[in-house]
Amino acid sequence: MNTYARFPVTLVKGQGSTVWDDAGNAYLDFISGIAVNTLGHGHPAMVAALADQAATMLHCSNLFHIPKQQQLAEKLVSLSGLGSAFFCNSGAEANEAAIKLARKFFYDQNSSRRTIITATQSFHGRLLSTLTATGQDKVKIGFDPLPPGFVHVPLNDIEALKQAVTSQTAAILLEPLQGEGGVNVAEATYLQAVRQLCDEHGILLMLDEVQTGIGRTGSMFAFEQAGITPDILTLAKGLGGGVPIGAMLASDEVAASFGPGTHGSTFGGNPLSCSAALAVLDVIASESLLDNVKARGEQLWQGLHELKQRFPVIQDVRGQGLLVGAGLSIEAGPVVTAARGEGLMILLAGPKVLRFLPALNVSEEEVNEALALLASVMEGFA
Numbered sequence: 001m002n003t004y005a006r007f008p009v010t011l012v013k014g015q016g017s018t019v020w021d022d023a024g025n026a027y028l029d030f031i032s033g034i035a036v037n038t039l040g041h042g043h044p045a046m047v048a049a050l051a052d053q054a055a056t057m058l059h060c061s062n063l064f065h066i067p068k069q070q071q072l073a074e075k076l077v078s079l080s081g082l083g084s085a086f087f088c089n090s091g092a093e094a095n096e097a098a099i100k101l102a103r104k105f106f107y108d109q110n111s112s113r114r115t116i117i118t119a120t121q122s123f124h125g126r127l128l129s130t131l132t133a134t135g136q137d138k139v140k141i142g143f144d145p146l147p148p149g150f151v152h153v154p155l156n157d158i159e160a161l162k163q164a165v166t167s168q169t170a171a172i173l174l175e176p177l178q179g180e181g182g183v184n185v186a187e188a189t190y191l192q193a194v195r196q197l198c199d200e201h202g203i204l205l206m207l208d209e210v211q212t213g214i215g216r217t218g219s220m221f222a223f224e225q226a227g228i229t230p231d232i233l234t235l236a237k238g239l240g241g242g243v244p245i246g247a248m249l250a251s252d253e254v255a256a257s258f259g260p261g262t263h264g265s266t267f268g269g270n271p272l273s274c275s276a277a278l279a280v281l282d283v284i285a286s287e288s289l290l291d292n293v294k295a296r297g298e299q300l301w302q303g304l305h306e307l308k309q310r311f312p313v314i315q316d317v318r319g320q321g322l323l324v325g326a327g328l329s330i331e332a333g334p335v336v337t338a339a340r341g342e343g344l345m346i347l348l349a350g351p352k353v354l355r356f357l358p359a360l361n362v363s364e365e366e367v368n369e370a371l372a373l374l375a376s377v378m379e380g381f382a
């Protein structure tokens with residue numbers, strides 16, 4: 001169905017941070033399949049893990065114990081400090097699982113708390129629950145009746161959040177850095193105050209790290225940079241490096257509300273997708289990719305600031321690590337199109353924001369090349 005306004009390009013091949021179209025044109029890939037191709041394209045460890053798992057067993061269902069799923073759960077638990085993991089197939093499914101778990105947690109305590117507070121400009125997915133959680137009207141139009149129990153407040157406004165909390169509030173769901181909604185950073189002091197507010201009222205803090213998780217911001221999870229831990233964490237995009245997988249992690253106390261029959265997914269956490277995620281986590285560690293994200297992120301940030309001096313249509317540069325946005329005074333769509341014409345793939349985050357999402361193993365030369373290409377593109381918009 002015609003659900004996507006696609007670029008007029010057919011991509012047929014990728015290697016590292018380069019992709020090729022069906023006419024043989026090469027592009028520098030600063031989209032990474034929307035923050036998915038964590039290790040770029042064709043990483044040998046990824047290829048080997050997938051080939052090996054495909055030859056051994058692709059799928060067996062959650063009727064059985066799955067060693068790779070167990071290993072992945074243990075890794076994610078130890079990296080996050082949370083207690084256990086539920087696996088699904090996408091970011092929206094991970095958030096749906098989080099919403100269900102939060103409600104069930106209070107139901108189990110004979111509490112009537114069911115409401116979830118989220119931020120305006122947030123993005124949590126396209127399921128009925130998650131588009132209702134999303135703080136943008138454009139994803140909701142035409143899909144009513146929407147499920148009740150969602151309230152929205154502006155990001156980084158702790159007073160507005162305090163006002164919104166009632167005796168019916170079950171959870172606060174936030175992205176530590178809003179990706180789709182414009183590359184808007186939740187301030188560390190705000191996240192700390194939200195954590196404190198949750199603790200004071202017995203409310204669950206749920207962080208949607210579907211876009212920011214798995215190293216994208218320079219730490220394994222963005223919440224680490226604020227020095228807090230959520231009660232529930234959702235992951236997807238970069239977790240499988242291109243193979244669909246989502247995860248919802250929770251503290252042991254909260255996770256205890258999901259028993260047999262409360263939630264499930266036929267494909268969730270199958271051997272293939274878990275092998276992909278294990279390969280991603282192994283390579284992030286073995287190739288010290290968090291260090292690379294920090295270094296390349298600073299380089300990109302620095303370069304964009306220099307471009308901002310030269311081209312006043314660039315109004316500000318924001319983000320963390322390799323999730324970087326440039327706010328423009330003009331429509332960003334034509335800039336994205338012109339960049340593609342020069343061989344640089346970048347995307348939008350709202351109508352006037354350019355978004356840069358290179359692979360975590362992008363090289364210094366590739367970042368320099370992207371900046372040089374962007375500089376020549378911006379000449380046309382000066």
Ligand SMILES: *Cc1c(COP(=O)(O)O)cnc(C)c1O
Pocket residue numbers: 089090091092093095123124125126175179180208209210211212236237
């Ligand atoms: C992309 C995204 C989602 C939705 O993920 P899907 O895999 O498309 O369902 C949810 N939350 C955030 C923060 C995202 O960036």
